Amino acid sequence: MLVSYKWLQEYVDLTGITAKELAEKITKSGIEVETVEVLNKGVKGVVVGHVLEREQHPNADKLSKCLVDIGEGEPVQIICGAPNVAKGQKVAVAKVGAVLPGNFKIKKAKLRGEESHGMICSLQELGIESKLVAKEYADGIFVFPSDAPVGADALELLNLDDEVLELGLTPNRADCLSMIGVAYEVAAILGREVKLPTVELHETSENVADYISVKVEATEDNPLYTARVVKNVKIGPSPLWMQTRLMAAGIRPHNNVVDITNYILLEYGQPLHAFDYDRLGSKEILVRRAKAGEKIVTLDDVERTLTEDHLVITNGTEPVALAGVMGGANSEVQNDTTTVLIESAYFTSATIRKASKDHGLRSEASTRFEKGIDPARTKEALDRAAALMAEYAGGEIVSGVTEVNTLKQEEIVVTITLDRINGVLGTAITKEEVATILTNLKFAFTEDNGTFTITVPSRRRDISIPEDIIEEVARLYGYDNLPTTLPVAESQPGKLTPYQAKRRKVRRYLEDAGLFQAITYSLTSEEKATKFALETAEPIRLAMPMSEERSVLRQSLIPHLLEVVSYNRARQIENVAVYETGAVYLAKEAHELPEEKERLAGAVTGVWHAHLWQGEKKAVDFYVVKGILDGLFNLLGLENRIEYKQAKRDGMHPGRTADILLDGNVIGFVGQLHPSVQKENDLKETYVFELALTDLLHAEVEEIRYSTIPRFPSMTRDIALVVDKDVIAGDIQKAIVEAGGELLKEVTIFDVYQGDRLPEGKKSIAFSLRYFDPERTLTDEEVTKVHEQVIKEVEEKFAATLRS
């Protein structure tokens, strides 16, 4: 809402308060004043001039040579390029020495050989936005009414000495979508009175009933419809003061009738519509829901197809307006209009919102209906509009108002005690202070022993419960005066849940292991949604996505982590190691919420470790990533319950991928991307993993229990086994552990060989076995006995031979 500081003074005394001070006070009390715009954009020295003569410039087709009386000394010659300049006009003249916006100084000039002592200005040249300039002056100079005094300050006449406050209104403060509403707010803040406009109606002896009858079918959508008829109007420009106020409020002047409806909309917050009575085509108004497929051409010359959701004003048969949103072209007020039907109605917000949304039409009127207007002003606004049309369009007001009123207005009465106010706010406000605030708000109330009974005025539809009154008191009392305390309730210790604490440790571990935490989008494309997913479900699609790329919820974190790797590689960052923890979304039944499972995923590529001058350089490979994960399982106390199994997965290298099992159940995988996927994404050798974090962190783990530090020496025996190439080390290790029994405490692989020194198709794996007993020193014979048993078993099981 744009509020003219000068116009506001009509309703509330602003003596002693500048626009800027007022803005600060309003902001502090709850409505944010976003800007205070000074309308004068640095203009100086512009006066009203009278064009005494106008003739064609001798050397230029498009220029006029004018003789202009500017109210000082001899008339001056001014060359003007505007097509609409004419003899007899009162115009805005920037005198020699004047300044226009952008610090543009007017000097004496010679234009095509003719002297020019100043410039005749358009409104745009005075700093008014083009979209606010009336159509007739849009492409030329502005023409003042003929009674404008020559030599007078043009800025003052154009109200450019005004300042405009832009209010950022929250949805609850629709009451401030009108000058009168703002006046009430300002009066409450300043503790001053509100002066309402007085309406004097001079009606003819005719009865409005002879002109029009109104029927409302859709009373739910339209509980109140009032109308008046004004005849013998003369369409012409509205008075300059009205035009300038409209422009200050961001509305382009049109003609007197339309301007008056807009003026009332701004003043009362009551949208009006003016129909050309003679173009209605009947003597009746019927308000009803549109029929499906019914059509109307609106004022913007667009044919709109309606549905049963839309409310229309009809002449009994044809729609003549899309109610509350836009009038119809068929009944538009035009230059030859003589009789006007003014509509002032109350349409409920839901129906207007629907229509305005469906047709992409947001107007000053629809906005107000959507946010809710005060039906108590509907009739008064109608009267005032009729009176203004009589005054400024020469009309005669037909006697009476046609009205259909099914409104069930209940008075809202709120009761609240002083104790409750102070109890909720933590203040010690007195009864008298509360009474002053309510009085300033112009709320009717009684007070009995600290209990306030307040009748809420209909303009404040946002107030209906005691807490609303508390807020009114708080904001006008001033939040700066609120004490600072802390809750006094017994305090409980705050703490992360075990899950949250573990998740933090997991993140910290991965970071300390060299991975950066990434956060990527949950929405992805349909194509990417299920890629790499540990488990898949029906893709969850947005009803109205903004793009295909962000249309479906992800089921794996890997696709977006690969985007991160690509993004960085495209910026010459070759070595990338990132991880992410986040939800994946797995659909259940359509009416149910999907299951959200937290995943941990990573992508690693490039050089893992380089210490070049010492000759160290290690590229990322499967075992680098596996090592990181092993450390993670250790951290979670799961190392003995985890197993890696060679696996084949879509998008993954078939020979370099492992499923990861926890207690025999797959909880994730790790491996190299399939080379074709690498190529598609413009990646080099890249390793990824994804784990079911929820399952990992919820896995029950035993509490730490101290075990005795061995006091007796251990014995280590190494063996190198030659086996077939496809025998898996993990299987042998498992067999060794089983065969070794109690005494075998540790098995380490320390060498793997494959090559010339072995027969074709064979490889050798060397294990180091450590035996000990915490209770005593083992004898050589004991260990030898067990060790030989181990060797025997693996030889048999894997057709292994000991390598000498």
Next chain:
Amino acid sequence: MKERLQQLQQEALEKIAQASDLKALNDVRVAYLGKKGPITEVLRGMGALSPEERPIMGALANEVRAAIQSALEEKQAKLEQEEIEKKLASEAIDVTLPGRPVRLGNHHPLTRVIEEIEDLFIGMGYTIAEGPEVEKDYYNFEALNLPKGHPARDMQDSFYITEEILLRTHTSPVQARTMEKHQGRGPVKIICPGKVYRRDNDDATHSHQFTQIEGLVVDENIRMSDLKGTLQAFAKKMFGEDREIRFRPSFFPFTEPSVEVDVSCFNCGGHGCNVCKGTGWIEILGAGMVHPNVLEMAGFDSKKYTGFAFGMGPERIAMLKYGIDDIRHFYQNDLRFLQQFNRA
């Protein structure tokens, strides 16, 4: 004989002094103190002495021997020391060459901010509540006093999946769910961090996905002054001891009264600068007293219980705190961006 011994001592000490390495020194030892050495020889000739002279000469011989021995040891120690130093000097390295790097990643800046805030409130006795990102319309809107048709819940602003299910537009549904779980019994004291989604085009200041942290306290006798005190304590811990806060009246459907909370600018201390756009204040939070409808819908008696709630955006806080100019940085994961947030 006495002269002979003194002469031997003299000679030996000179040779010891001259010895330049351990081998030469050992030669001196063997030469003078060995079984075939001159001192032994001298002592052998003691038989020719008178019984009175014998002990005197014996004592003298021992003195000479001891003197040589001690000189030898001293020299030995010195030579050994020199040898060690020589060896160490040969082992010298260039300490300016780079060390073997330890590879480290770090938190995403949003996690950094979120964990800092979480920890501040944990310290004040809060626990952390989490909830689904795909949410029921009921918890996202209705339970928060945003009935169907409410202007603040335009379909255009939310990512709906079905008419009843959408991506949550704030973390407030976690508040509603948590209150519901408490079955009308206080106290509730939680912080809810998480991802939220709105139908915005991604640009420098908008992101269709972003994060939020909300807080909620419900108990008997919770006052708005408690909200002010809590947020003041938070602001001081998060942005510096000198920070002040101020409340500006505002509107949210789920709180009444509602306020926006400004923190005095941590860049200029409140004098006005480009961070605070010259006002000295930075808007950080939305807050208010929990609307009685919200309490009642979650099963709390709004006559008995009151509560406060507040919410803030980690992106905004990170942008202000670290001077980040574009919200898209958080989701592009450029390593040159991420690794700037590595300090403890």
